[in-house]
Amino acid sequence: MASARNLVVEIAAGNERGKVLTMRDEEKAKEDDSPSAKRSKFERFPLTRWELAAALGVFLVFSTGLFCIYLTMPAADYGKLKLPRSISDLRLLKDNLATYVSEYPAQFILGYCSTYIFMQTFMIPGTIFMSLLAGALFGIVRGLFLVVFNATAGASSCFFLSKLIGRPLVNWLWPEKMRFFQSEIAKRKEKLLNYMLFLRVTPTLPNLFINLASPIVDIPFHIFFLATLLGLIPASYITVKAGLALGDLKSVKDLYDFKTLSVLFLIGSISIFPTLLKRKRIYE
Numbered sequence: 001m002a003s004a005r006n007l008v009v010e011i012a013a014g015n016e017r018g019k020v021l022t023m024r025d026e027e028k029a030k031e032d033d034s035p036s037a038k039r040s041k042f043e044r045f046p047l048t049r050w051e052l053a054a055a056l057g058v059f060l061v062f063s064t065g066l067f068c069i070y071l072t073m074p075a076a077d078y079g080k081l082k083l084p085r086s087i088s089d090l091r092l093l094k095d096n097l098a099t100y101v102s103e104y105p106a107q108f109i110l111g112y113c114s115t116y117i118f119m120q121t122f123m124i125p126g127t128i129f130m131s132l133l134a135g136a137l138f139g140i141v142r143g144l145f146l147v148v149f150n151a152t153a154g155a156s157s158c159f160f161l162s163k164l165i166g167r168p169l170v171n172w173l174w175p176e177k178m179r180f181f182q183s184e185i186a187k188r189k190e191k192l193l194n195y196m197l198f199l200r201v202t203p204t205l206p207n208l209f210i211n212l213a214s215p216i217v218d219i220p221f222h223i224f225f226l227a228t229l230l231g232l233i234p235a236s237y238i239t240v241k242a243g244l245a246l247g248d249l250k251s252v253k254d255l256y257d258f259k260t261l262s263v264l265f266l267i268g269s270i271s272i273f274p275t276l277l278k279r280k281r282i283y284e
Helices: 001-034 035-043 049-072 087-103 106-119 125-175 175-187 191-203 207-213 222-232 233-243 258-283
Strands: none
Touching: 001 222, 049 106, 049 125, 087 106, 087 125, 106 125, 106 233, 125 207, 125 222, 125 233, 175 191, 191 207, 191 222, 191 258, 207 222, 233 258
16 A cells, blocks of 8 residues: 555656646747847857958948949840849840840950859859850850859859858858868878869869868968869869750759769869878888
């Protein structure tokens, strides 16, 4: 009887503890939804007011320069000109720009380069459509030159922007990926160019992350620049060549099928082959 009575008391006490925990959870949920909690979450935003002001200032300077360039360009039907977000949008834009490009090639290239670099600097999605457009309008040789030049210039601008204010933002957005990248860079200080070439050629890490994280892990700019300039050529060639046959392209995903990715990884493997060979000799 005593044991049964003790069991009843324990069950009752457990239920009371359960009710208390439930009430605490409910109170905590209410606190999380309260204005003060939302304010604290916003206060955890990594950039200080000065860093945010610097970022907005740089954005304003670039935007003003881009707007001034557009003002100097010959008149066009701007209602038909917009940044493409799909292959069908890109086909329409290409048809609308064909005459304009033939009549004002220098002005168009200036506007194209300015737009591409602006998008790359401030991480605005859509540069892959700009690369396809270069192939569709200028062919492989000129299109490839334009894409590699603009992508390298935009990545370099992004590099220096991240050097200015990027450290807290990158550590806030990608803490795990940042630790991995930092450890890999530390292992390859002697053959850093080879490793950066491998990253640029292959889709191992997103180019956006590489642009932002490189100055934070102390990658020298000359290595970053050279790896970007050379490493973007294979993927840019694939994209520019695809721009010549927009009618056959159904989606951006069609650009990078298994065969294409295999070729990119093969090229990337060649870039790190000297590093692997050196390690083998050391072990021997």
